[in-house]
Amino acid sequence: MMHCPNCGAEREHPVCEVCGLHPEAAEVAFRRRLIYQTAIFLVGTLAFLSAGQLFPPLELDLMLVFLGALFFLTLALGVWLDARARRRRELELLRRLFRTLVPVPWLLAGLIFLNGQLDAQPPVHRVTRVAGKFTMPGTLRSSRLLVVSWREGREFERVPVSRDDFLRFHRGDPVEIRMRGGFLGIPWVYDVYQKEDAVER
Structure with missing residues (x-):
């Protein structure tokens, strides 16, 4: 059984008995809501990127990979929904x-x-x-220092740094990474210092 594109109610007749819209009007209402929801998703993605720069988790790059996959999956799903709506296909699932x-993205940004x-x-x-070091291109450009890991089983850590720190540090420089454990148990980097006389530990 088909569902109404606008309200999602089961529809036995062309005109929905719940919202009272005929197929053309229901399609327009659905596509308008789809655009609105897509905009909310995109703003949430920007909020996540901003939160990641404000309180950068140590595993920020893994989170960005997940967000990137989610971003393209959601946009592809939105395009598919729009195409199915134009052809009057079932949309509910x-x-x-x-x-x-x-x-x-909003939940991740909040976390x-x-x-x-x-x-x-x-x-x-x-x-x-x-x-080593590298810069990640994008709307919100971010820089990373590749440092020798202090965690067992890992060779390197990718530490988010500001643009000034990125330019200041060079390969072989001793650095002090200052972190906090996180209110939710997610370690994050709050500062990086140059240690001229540091002893690696």
């Missing part, structure tokens, strides 16, 4: 999936922000050395 994905903003744990200092 895909629409529910799309609506489930829309708030995910990162609260994790850093409410963090009262004492800082942790790690002294290591720069093994």
Whole structure:
């Protein structure tokens, strides 16, 4: 049985008995709502990127990979929904999936922000050395220092840094990474210092 594109109610007749819209009007209403929800998703993505720069998690790059996959999946799903709506195909299952994905960037942004903003744990200092550096292109350009890892089983860590720190540090420089454990248990980097006489530990 087909569902109404506008309200999602089961529809036995061309005119929906719940919202009272005929197929053409229901399609227009659905596509308008689809654009609105897509805009909310895009703004949420920007909020996530901003929160990631404000309180950068140590595993920020993995989160960005996840967000990138989610971004393209959600946009592709939105395009597919629009195409199916134009052809008057069943939309309900895909629409529910799309609506489930829309708030995910906002939830991630909120987690990162609260994790850093409410963090009262004492800082942790790690002294290591720069093994390389790179800049990630994009709307919000971000820079990384590739440093020797202090965690067992890992060779390197990608530490988010400001543009000034990126230009200041060079390969082989000893650095002190200052982190906090995070209110939600997500370690994040709050500063990076140059240590001229640092001993790697």
